[in-house]
Amino acid sequence: MPEMPEVETVRRGLVELVKGKTIEHVEVRYAPIIDDDSQMFQTLLSDAKIIDIRRRAKFLIFDFDNGYSMISHLRMEGKYQVRDNIDDFDKHVHIIFHFTDGSMLGYRDVRKFGRMKLVKTSEVLANKSLTKLGPEPLSPEFNFENIYPRIMRHKKSIKTVLLDQSVVSGLGNIYVDEVLWMSKIHPETSANKLTKKDVQNIIDASNEEIKTAIEAGGTTIRSYVDSRGNSGTFQLMLHAYDQEGQPCERCQTIIEKIKVGGRGTHFCPNCQKLVK
Ligand SMILES: [Zn+2]
CATH class of the missing domain: 1.10.8.50 (Helicase, Ruva Protein; domain 3)
Structure with missing residues (x-):
């Protein structure tokens, strides 16, 4: 299971590779990865630009320019991959964010335990999965x-x-x-x-x-x-x-x-x- 330092490494890689990119459309190959309605997820993320990628404990938080944020948990084996060719994604890639520049961000998860949830950016930190978390190392509250x-x-x-x-x-x-x-x-x-x-x-x-x-x-x-x-x-x-x-x-x-x-x-x- 990726631990917090791995998730932070993933976050830094994602900031470098996809921050500032605009999603053209989202391809959903396995809908249960998405919490709530996957149709709504796709609609809300069309034309959305990634303005930041944050982290709280092992949750990744993608902030978009439309007032929404995606909370993503990799669980056991989830991974993000950035590719230019759709054929580079194998059958374990379940969600693909197609960007307007032609590149793609794929979410690969062999065991399919990972989850993504779209919430209003203003309500991210009030989300139940985040409020129940204790203080984390290297934060001011960890005293x-x-x-x-x-x-x-x-x-x-x-x-x-x-x-x-x-x-x-x-x-x-x-x-x-x-x-x-x-x-x-x-x-x-x-x-x-x-x-x-x-x-x-x-x-x-x-x-x-x-x-x-x-x-x-x-x-x-x-x-x-x-x-x-x-x-x-x-x-x-x-x-x-x-x-x-x-x-x-x-x-x-x-x-x-x-x-x-x-x-x-x-x-x-x-x-x-x-x-x-
Ligand atoms: Zn010893």
């Missing part, structure tokens, strides 16, 4: 005053709590494992048992991790490729995620993989001791 009470409210394992997008948003499975390794916190520690220092460490590590990952262009686990066809390089810097059986960089203890809240979880049993 101790906001995050500490959000974490303390929970008895569940810190791993599970950090994955809950209503508590903090933008940290997926890879980054939570990395953040907890950096913070030296066992993933099964009850959230409300963490110290203030632990929470500050989580905040600092999350900011650092996400910043580094964005600079590196996101991770390349599974099939992630950004809209320009570049692969991210962040997997080379992973300390815990996907490192089971390898020695911990800090103490040489073998990294273990367990399940926490149903999710594969990687940690160093020496650096990240469970505090009861």
Whole structure:
């Protein structure tokens, strides 16, 4: 699943490639990708110019010059591709935005889980899918005053709590494992048992991790490729995620993989001791 840094990389690629372009028409090959009426979607986007592409957590927000915005979530495997030749799109490309300059933006999604929704630009941030999101790393709201009470409210394992997008948003499975390794916190520690220092460490590590990952262009686990066809390089810097059986960089203890809240979880049993 693309995580927030990958989505940010996609956003930057899209700004470079399609910002300022005007849609001539939208070709819908698989309508369920579009939330609500796909006919209305096509009508409203004809002649619409893309004036900006924003992001909130893992949602991409395309702003058009007609007062509407498209909220797009890539879910498991969604990707955007920019092409000049229609034949370059395979059968997994379900939505194609044809631009007036002849180029095209295709949305490719093998598992068809991604969704697009058109809303009034003035109502984007009030959309239910966005209002329930917690603060995200690198934003002004991602500070101790906001995050500490959000974490303390929970008895569940810190791993599970950090994955809950209503508590903090933008940290997926890879980054939570990395953040907890950096913070030296066992993933099964009850959230409300963490110290203030632990929470500050989580905040600092999350900011650092996400910043580094964005600079590196996101991770390349599974099939992630950004809209320009570049692969991210962040997997080379992973300390815990996907490192089971390898020695911990800090103490040489073998990294273990367990399940926490149903999710594969990687940690160093020496650096990240469970505090009861
Ligand atoms: Zn260690």
